[in-house]
Each structure stands twice: as structure tokens, then as C-alpha cells.
């Protein structure tokens with residue numbers, strides 16, 4: 001079952017998620033010597049990343065990877081790698097090893113094998129995964145109607161990272177080529193948190209969990225119960 005953690009303020013939400021994520025990373029380090037954390041792009045995680053980057057941890061033993069990426073080069077205005085690194089990989093957490101998804105290959109389909117090799121150097125399964133959600137009920141790069149969605153959500157797909165091609169919408173913008181963690185990689189993770197804010201997204205998620213199971217986030221929730229962090 002998914003579990004809702006509902007807060008009166010975003011500040012309280014960030015504090016609670018910071019505690020839970022820090023505990024998950026410490027547990028990973030204690031058990032395996034290294035910890036792994038996969039994070040999403042978007043605007044919602046910014047205050048959380050600002051809080052995490054000042055946590056006193058042995059960050060040199062932490063691997064920070066992306067949950068998903070638009071197929072654009074680092075430095076591009078829409079690159080998740082660039083936006084995440086610019087906020088998260090600073091201060092204390094600058095010592096963490098960052099693993100992005102983009103390769104020089106023209107398409108994510110051509111790159112998939114290489115991205116999987118790169119992610120093969122990570123201490124898997126992830127100790128913690130941070131998911132976001134869009135107003136279209138996508139999470140990771142599981143966009144409604146995307147080419148490759150069935151495979152991405154197949155728990156037996158056998159890949160950590162999968163290429164997808166989204167249908168153009170207001171949410172996707174022009175960047176339709178995508179790389180994403182597979183549902184299988186998310187299912188294997190020890191802790192999965194989905195952070196959203198605002199009443200609109202709460203309604204979308206409520207509906208996805210209650211009835212509209214055909215939405216990507218609803219389908220993922222059936223495969224892997226996750227913790228939902230919500231504040232207005």
C-alpha cells in the first residue's frame with residue numbers, strides 16, 4: 001500500500017523527507033559501505049535538495065543518479081542532469097559521485113545498453129529513490145501513451161534503464177526522447193518517495209490510486225508501494 005505523509009507546510013514536508021532519506025542513505029552505507037540515491041528533476045524537489053546538500057554525511061560514499069532524463073546534453077536548459085547538479089551537488093553533497101544518463105548517442109534507444117553499463121557501476125538496488133509527478137500522472141519518464149511504456153512498466157523487463165519516446169503534450173514540451181529507470185529498478189529499491197505539492201496534483205494522484213489505474217503513476221503504485229509526501 002502507498003502511504004500518504006500529509007503536511008501543513010512545505011517546510012515540514014522537506015524536513016520529514018530529509019530525515020527519511022538521510023536514514024536510508026546511512027543504512028545503505030552501514031550495510032554495504034556505499035549508498036545510492038536516484039533523484040528526479042522538476043521544480044518541486046528544489047527546497048528538499050537545498051536541505052539535503054547541507055546534511056553531514058560521508059557524501060564521498062554516496063552515489064547520486066537520475067531517475068530520468070530528457071535526451072538533451074548537459075548544459076541544455078531542459079537537462080535534468082544540469083538542474084539537479086546545480087542545486088543538489090553543492091556544499092556537503094558536492095563530494096558525492098553523480099551519475100547522469102545522457103550519452104553522446106543520438107537517440108536513447110541507441111544509448112540504452114551504454115546507460116545500463118553506466119548504471120551497472122552503481123550500488124544497486126537503490127537505497128532511496130525520489131520520484132516526482134506531473135499533472136498528466138506521469139512519474140519518472142512513464143508518460144501516458146509513450147512508446148516503450150509497456151516495457152518500462154514490465155517488472156520482468158530485465159533492465160535498470162529503458163528508453164522511451166513520449167507523445168507530445170504541454171507537459172513533455174518538445175523533448176520526447178527519454179531515458180528512465182525501469183519499474184523493475186524502482187520495485188527493487190529499498191525506499192521510494194514521491195513528493196508532490198498543491199491540491200491539483202493531490203487530486204490527480206488520489207484519482208490515479210483510487211480508480212484510474214491505467215495512469216502510469218497508478219500502475220507503478222500497484223507494482224511498488226511508495227511513500228507520498230504532500231504539502232499544499
Ligand SMILES: O=C(O)[C@H](O)[C@@H](O)[C@H](O)[C@H](O)COP(=O)(O)O
Pocket residue numbers: 040041042043044045068069070080132133134135139140
Ligand atoms: O523529466 C521531466 O520531465 C521532469 O523532471 C518531470 O518529470 C518532473 O519531475 C515532473 O513533471 C514534476 O515537475 P514539477 O516538480 O516541476 O512540477
